[in-house]
Amino acid sequence: MAVRRLAPDDVQPSQFAFSAETESWVKAQIAKYPEGRQASAVIPLLWRVQKDCGGWLPRVAIEAVAERLAMPYIRVLEVATFYTMFNLEPVGKFYIQMCGTTPCQLRGSDAIKAVLKKRIGEAGHVSADGLFSWLEVECLGACCNAPMVQINDDYFEDLTPENFEALLDDLAAGRPVKIGSQAGRTTSEPEGGPFTLTDESLFDGSRVGAWKARFAEEAQAKAAKDADERAKAEAEAATKQAASEPKPAKPDSGRAIETPAADAPAQRAAAGEEPIPADKRKAAASTKTKRARKSEDSSGKKPDGDKTS
Ligand code: FES
Numbered sequence: 515m516a517v518r519r520l521a522p523d524d525v526q527p528s529q530f531a532f533s534a535e536t537e538s539w540v541k542a543q544i545a546k547y548p549e550g551r552q553a554s555a556v557i558p559l560l561w562r563v564q565k566d567c568g569g570w571l572p573r574v575a576i577e578a579v580a581e582r583l584a585m586p587y588i589r590v591l592e593v594a595t596f597y598t599m600f601n602l603e604p605v606g607k608f609y610i611q612m613c614g615t616t617p618c619q620l621r622g623s624d625a626i627k628a629v630l631k632k633r634i635g636e637a638g639h640v641s642a643d644g645l646f647s648w649l650e651v652e653c654l655g656a657c658c659n660a661p662m663v664q665i666n667d668d669y670f671e672d673l674t675p676e677n678f679e680a681l682l683d684d685l686a687a688g689r690p691v692k693i694g695s696q697a698g699r700t701t702s703e704p705e706g707g708p709f710t711l712t713d714e715s716l717f718d719g720s721r722v723g724a725w726k727a728r729f730a731e732e733a734q735a736k737a738a739k740d741a742d743e744r745a746k747a748e749a750e751a752a753t754k755q756a757a758s759e760p761k762p763a764k765p766d767s768g769r770a771i772e773t774p775a776a777d778a779p780a781q782r783a784a785a786g787e788e789p790i791p792a793d794k795r796k797a798a799a800s801t802k803t804k805r806a807r808k809s810e811d812s813s814g815k816k817p818d819g820d821k822t823s
Contacts, residue, residue: 518595520573521603527567530574532582536566540582552583556593559583560600569609569666570601598651606640606647608685611664614650617657625675626661633682645686658702659695672697 520526532540539562543555556579563575571594580590594600601609612630614623630648633641640647648663656662659671663678670681670693677696684691699705715721779789790798 518598518602520591520595521570525604527572527574530563530567530572530578532563532578533566536562544583553585553589556583556585556590557597560590560594564600568607569605570603603638604640604647606634607645608647608665610634610646610648611651611654612648613652613654613656613660613662613664615653615657617653618660618662621660622674623661626663626673626678629675629678629682633679643686646682656702659699668693671695672699 540555540559543558543562544552547554559579559582560571560576563579564571567575576590576594577587579585580587583590595602610630612623612626614627627650630637634646634648635641637649638647651664654662654664654669656669656671659669661673662669662671663673664670665685670678670691672695673681674696681691681696694701697705699707782789
């Protein structure tokens, strides 16, 4: 980087004053900062004053800013000489910053530089008519549209020696010029037009809410899958439990399942047997009663179902 010094005395103006419009703008800038912190407004003030002075900062303008912000002059001078956005020497009406960093160089910035040298002269030199001056700078952040230049506040991109010469002709003649790409593309879309996001349905509103439906479907499918897995896990657990803990058999009230509850006449008739005569049934009953009494005598308990006292 070149040493940055103030312009020679013979080009320095002898006085500077804030215009009425700049004065009220300066007050508004200073008011943004707390009392005692007005120095924070130094860069905006220098930038505004540079515009008012035709694109560069004379010594008297730097001093005026220092005085307005109650800063030592040397501190404002440090800021003005540090940042390359501040020009310390006069520039042309159209101040051209040409990017010479790798992407722009690979795309032809050397040819653009050759045009500048041919039309204006060496870098830092103001053309005889006062219209143009130029400087080579580092990347200006428009590499997609390389090579490019910045002229005053605007970018001019996709330059070729031909379209750049035509651009300089238009500026010199005061004709309107097209800012941005000089190759006809919109912003930084691909050469030849866009080839992604070209589906019209992306922009006509027909897809609005489609993403919501997708999330609902996915949630439903997941819930069904979870329920399925839960049911399977429960079935498996039940099978395991049944194998390790078999259920107790049904109580049979103390009767042998195969044994009929009573030797009833209807059962004998169904089995094709003769009914037991009444006298034999009586004898059998008295035998049962005697057996039961005997059992009571030996155990001291009454047989089940015996209500006698
Ligand atoms: S390299 Fe030129 S704009 Fe980035």
